Amino acid sequence: MAQIAGYAASTGQILNIGDVRAWLKEKHSEGDAESARTILCMPIINGQRTLIGVAQLINKENNAPFTDCDVSLFEAFAIFCGLGIHNTQMYENACKLMAKQKVALECLSYHATASIDATEKLLKEDIPTADCFNLYSFTFIDFDLSDADTCKATIRMFLECNLVQQFHIPYEVLCRWILSVKKNYRPVKYHNWRHALNVAQTMFAMFKTGKMERFGTA
Template sequence: MLVGVAQLINRLDGKPFDHYDDELFEVFAIFCGLGINNCLLYDQVARSAAKQAVALEVLSYHAHIPKKDVVTFMTMTPPNMAAWRLERLDFNDYLLNTDEMVLAAIHMFEEADMLKTFKIEYETLVQWLLTVRKNYRNIAYHNWRHAFNVGQFMFTLLTVSPVSLHRYFC
């Protein structure tokens, strides 16, 4: 906490302080108070700007996928998807590692014809899936594997359901 102290010195002409002197001192005190308040506000703004810069750096890290990772996935030859049985309710996701889950997700988007329907470029899809995977935390349940499972289950419902769910969702 700041405490301001001011000392009044007798006037040079030896006369007592008058109403004008009182007003002048009050104006000076207000000026000093505003100056101190402005310094405190500037300090708060500088701290907030520093916090914002750190937050943006963290968000940028999580939202950025290196181009080489995208290119690596774009050049991968997908394995035999039929062997994975993605369209089945008894699909076992533990047969896939995290990279294979990305490839399987790409396959599901392609099978559902979403790239053409929504005019999604292949590179954009790959980058988006890698970003989603990167942003999931490595925890017991709500993680990348769980997200993939939900996507695979919806894919299965849309593709093999006896009721034509595809026309309602796509």
């Protein structure tokens, strides 16, 4: 009964056909109506008034035609069918979006994470003292620091705050994380990696010289 289902889908009408053969003849449509005598066909519409399916009832018992009560009951059933189809479509779309997100995150992770070579190079570097970088002073200036030195200064602040030991941070993870953060900063004036370093150093100096360190201990 594809012809009838297609007609209901294209017109959006509820079809209560008491004589299938006569209906097909009237619509000049060819179809196998030998097994079908009566049909109740209803389009399934979602909340956006978009067709998402068609439901059919064929041949009521005792060869009786479908009544208005049957139409009302079937309409209520079609609503639940629509909810089921709509939820299934939403789930499929969510799965597709999650798959795309996973691929995007994998690509982002690959391109945004610091390389192994850069991490190993930083691991082998000696980290100067806080006094060498003037980290305890509010007169700290990063102009004379190379990009590598800015990473070393950041590591030194972590070490001075005892964060590596307190939170059991693997040194390699710390180096890779700092390099990754630096790599992901865009070269925007006044909001870049060196700006982040200066903000962090200011907070470090306040924390260490302003008697605020006692508030950060457990």
